[in-house]
Amino acid sequence: MAGAIVEATGLSKRFGAVMAVDGLSFAVQPGEIFGLVGPDGAGKTTTMRMLAGVMRSDDGSITVDGIDVRAHPEQAKRHVSYMPQRFGLYEDLTVEENIRFYADLFEVPRRLWEERAAAMLTASNMTPFRKRLAGQLSGGMKQKLGLTCSLVHTPRVLLLDEPTTGVDPLSRREFWQILYSLRGEGVAMVISTAYLDEAERCDRLALLHDGRMVHCDTPAGLKAKMPGAMIEVAAAEPRRVRDAVQKLPGVAGVLLIGIGAHIHVDDAGRRLPEIAAALSAAGIATTEIGEVAPSIEDLFVALLENERNAA
Amino acid sequence: MFGRIFHLLVKEFLQMKRDKSARFRLLVPPVIQMLLFGYAATFEVFNVSTAILDLDRSQESRALTDAFVHSSRFRIAVPAASERDVRDAVERSDVQVGIVIPAGFAELLKKGRTSPVQALVDGTNSNTALIALGYVGQIAGSFGQDYARNLAERTGRALGRPMVSVGLEERYWYNPNLNSRWFFVPGVIGTLALITIVNLTAFAIVREREVGTLEQILVTPLRPVEFIIGKTLPFFLIGLLEVSIVAGFGMAWFHVPFRGNPLVLLLGTCLFLLAALAIGLLISTVCTTQQQAFSSNFFVLNPMFILSGFSFPIPSMPQALQWLTYADPLRYYLVIIRATFLKGVGLDALWPQMLALAAIALGLLTVAVLRFRKSLD
Ligand SMILES: Nc1ncnc2c1ncn2[C@@H]1O[C@H](COP(=O)(O)OP(=O)(O)OP(=O)(O)O)[C@@H](O)[C@H]1O
Numbered sequence: 001m002a003g004a005i006v007e008a009t010g011l012s013k014r015f016g017a018v019m020a021v022d023g024l025s026f027a028v029q030p031g032e033i034f035g036l037v038g039p040d041g042a043g044k045t046t047t048m049r050m051l052a053g054v055m056r057s058d059d060g061s062i063t064v065d066g067i068d069v070r071a072h073p074e075q076a077k078r079h080v081s082y083m084p085q086r087f088g089l090y091e092d093l094t095v096e097e098n099i100r101f102y103a104d105l106f107e108v109p110r111r112l113w114e115e116r117a118a119a120m121l122t123a124s125n126m127t128p129f130r131k132r133l134a135g136q137l138s139g140g141m142k143q144k145l146g147l148t149c150s151l152v153h154t155p156r157v158l159l160l161d162e163p164t165t166g167v168d169p170l171s172r173r174e175f176w177q178i179l180y181s182l183r184g185e186g187v188a189m190v191i192s193t194a195y196l197d198e199a200e201r202c203d204r205l206a207l208l209h210d211g212r213m214v215h216c217d218t219p220a221g222l223k224a225k226m227p228g229a230m231i232e233v234a235a236a237e238p239r240r241v242r243d244a245v246q247k248l249p250g251v252a253g254v255l256l257i258g259i260g261a262h263i264h265v266d267d268a269g270r271r272l273p274e275i276a277a278a279l280s281a282a283g284i285a286t287t288e289i290g291e292v293a294p295s296i297e298d299l300f301v302a303l304l305e306n307e308r309n310a311a
Numbered sequence: 312m313f314g315r316i317f318h319l320l321v322k323e324f325l326q327m328k329r330d331k332s333a334r335f336r337l338l339v340p341p342v343i344q345m346l347l348f349g350y351a352a353t354f355e356v357f358n359v360s361t362a363i364l365d366l367d368r369s370q371e372s373r374a375l376t377d378a379f380v381h382s383s384r385f386r387i388a389v390p391a392a393s394e395r396d397v398r399d400a401v402e403r404s405d406v407q408v409g410i411v412i413p414a415g416f417a418e419l420l421k422k423g424r425t426s427p428v429q430a431l432v433d434g435t436n437s438n439t440a441l442i443a444l445g446y447v448g449q450i451a452g453s454f455g456q457d458y459a460r461n462l463a464e465r466t467g468r469a470l471g472r473p474m475v476s477v478g479l480e481e482r483y484w485y486n487p488n489l490n491s492r493w494f495f496v497p498g499v500i501g502t503l504a505l506i507t508i509v510n511l512t513a514f515a516i517v518r519e520r521e522v523g524t525l526e527q528i529l530v531t532p533l534r535p536v537e538f539i540i541g542k543t544l545p546f547f548l549i550g551l552l553e554v555s556i557v558a559g560f561g562m563a564w565f566h567v568p569f570r571g572n573p574l575v576l577l578l579g580t581c582l583f584l585l586a587a588l589a590i591g592l593l594i595s596t597v598c599t600t601q602q603q604a605f606s607s608n609f610f611v612l613n614p615m616f617i618l619s620g621f622s623f624p625i626p627s628m629p630q631a632l633q634w635l636t637y638a639d640p641l642r643y644y645l646v647i648i649r650a651t652f653l654k655g656v657g658l659d660a661l662w663p664q665m666l667a668l669a670a671i672a673l674g675l676l677t678v679a680v681l682r683f684r685k686s687l688d
């Protein structure tokens with residue numbers, strides 16, 4: 001693709017009998033947030049590690065800014081930053097010393113990284129903790145420090161593997177604020193996440209399953225791919241709702257949510273009265289029932305369901 | 312490249328500076344072990360608990376008993392009234408040696424005949440047993456000689472054979488008094504350096520792997536080889552420092568002489584430390600947790616110690632084990648360190664050991680670096 005900064009073609013990695021990544025191809029533009037989503041073991045982390053150049057792919061090619069990562073990992077690494085699921089901080093060094101160490105390894109001039117680190121610490125409300133040992137930070141602060149360390153050398157590509165898992169909602173918001181401002185600076189980001197509300201914030205999403213890419217599109221584009229419609233039922237006993245409706249004609253699947261259930265149907269107008277009738281016949285009280293726009297979560301369940309049925 | 316290694320070194324020393332207990336852990340245990348080895352590990356035997364049964368009750372038998380006691384090798388631990396008492400005391404491990412002087416002991420001596428003395432030895436600690444038995448023979452033998460000479464003089468050589476005494480005069484080179492401390496102290500230096508360096512290296516790298524910092528810094532332009540150099544160089548320096556301190560302490564406290572060229576010892580120490588670093592690095596590539604590293608270190612270091620010839624003589628080992636000792640860097644280092652300390656010999660005598668150490672260090676380092684790179688996948 002023209003103008004892409006990251007290009008992966010036919011990427012594959014096998015661990016013994018497990019095909020962790022199987023023929024993955026995608027491209028990421030500068031200033032684009034590219035999301036990798038999929039169930040546990042789908043191959044998200046493996047893909048990131050190959051992009052970061054810490055793991056060699058068995059097959060396929062990766063280029064970052066035109067540099068072949070497999071052939072020249074050291075050169076490619078200058079432009080890339082990788083934040084693993086758990087960022088490895090030196091807990092016996094202070095916040096500042098950790099930042100300085102990473103800056104030094106990337107050979108960033110002192111004036112430059114000091115300026116940049118100060119700005120980032122301010123943006124993430126970390127300035128008061130500059131002299132604190134990293135081991136004494138909260139989980140959210142550690143992730144923000146990890147991000148700061150990853151960014152001191154102004155990478156052009158940022159790889160984030162579940163960066164906000166276990167981070168409180170407020171820190172998550174701050175975290176995304178930083179990502180958006182990076183997008184404004186033209187940094188390309190590949191992010192994997194377990195939070196589907198975060199997936200919705202990505203510019204494009206790749207849905208991975210068993211190492212293969214099932215779908216890749218913008219969130220809106222993916223939603224358009226979903227066949228049929230979604231009916232939301234608010235009820236006190238979601239499990240009884242599921243049992244009552246899942247065998248009805250035209251129902252493809254039922255997903256339990258906090259307030260009730262999402263029922264995936266082929267045609268909302270036709271199935272809505274049928275479902276309402278079935279629920280009242282079963283004696284289930286509902287507070288609300290109606291068609292809703294599918295969420296990203298509905299989308300993935302539906303798309304993976306399709307995938308499984310096809311297989 | 313040098314810049315990045317330098318930054319890694321700065322970080323390592325910063326962490327070390329912050330770890331106050333590390334200085335204590337690096338200095339105090341080696342000195343304590345040196346003291347323990349110096350005092351406890353000795354080939355000499357004193358105060359062996361003993362039961363002596365004198366069934367003869369003659370002037371001669373009392374003189375022999377005195378000779379045993381005054382040697383300070385034996386200590387009468389249990390009074391014995393019968394042969395049964397002696398046997399029981401040995402069986403119950405109340406004593407390690409039982410000596411029985413039979414009735415008629417003096418009678419035979421006076422006739423100028425050989426007079427037997429019985430010694431029962433608890434062989435469960437075969438080392439002590441053999442040494443103690445040697446003392447029994449030595450003391451009884453010299454008592455017999457003195458007695459025979461006396462008897463011959465008194466009887467005008469009518470009784471008591473004129474002794475053609477063939478005295479074996481033993482003379483030990485380099486360590487004339489067979490001071491076993493002189494033998495042990497240099498050995499302890501080598502063993503302690505090995506244990507410290509293998510442990511430090513293995514743990515430090517496994518810790519980075521466990522915490523996730525290893526993966527983190529390998530996504531920076533830092534190369535695996537640069538990481539290895541930056542990570543192990545401080546331990547190399549610590550190893551040199553530790554060898555100097557423990558050696559200095561051994562010389563000051565136990566008066567072990569240093570007769571050789573310090574530069575020869577330095578060369579041997581450098582080669583040996585490289586081999587130790589490589590072993591630590593190798594262990595770190597097969598372990599993912601510090602727990603695993605701990606047990607691996609134990610399984611690697613113990614055999615190296617046993618095969619080194621530190622306390623068990625290599626020529627008495629089965630042939631297969633003897634071959635194995637050739638792969639043990641500690642074996643060569645012990646030769647180098649003992650030779651430089653006690654014999655004062657130089658490279659002209661020690662080059663085979665130096666060469667062997669260099670080959671082992673090079674081989675181990677190559678394998679360790681290759682394995683380390685592979686373990687990153
Ligand atoms: N080093 C490894 N050795 C053997 N198998 C591995 C290794 N790393 C990953 N795998 C396997 O490869 C597959 C993909 O793993 P990966 O960690 O990439 O998944 P993921 O999508 O990141 O999952 P999660 O959401 O749990 O983080 C899994 O089946 C996993 O067990």
Ligand SMILES: [Mg+2]
Nearest residue numbers: 044045046085
């Ligand atoms: Mg993962």
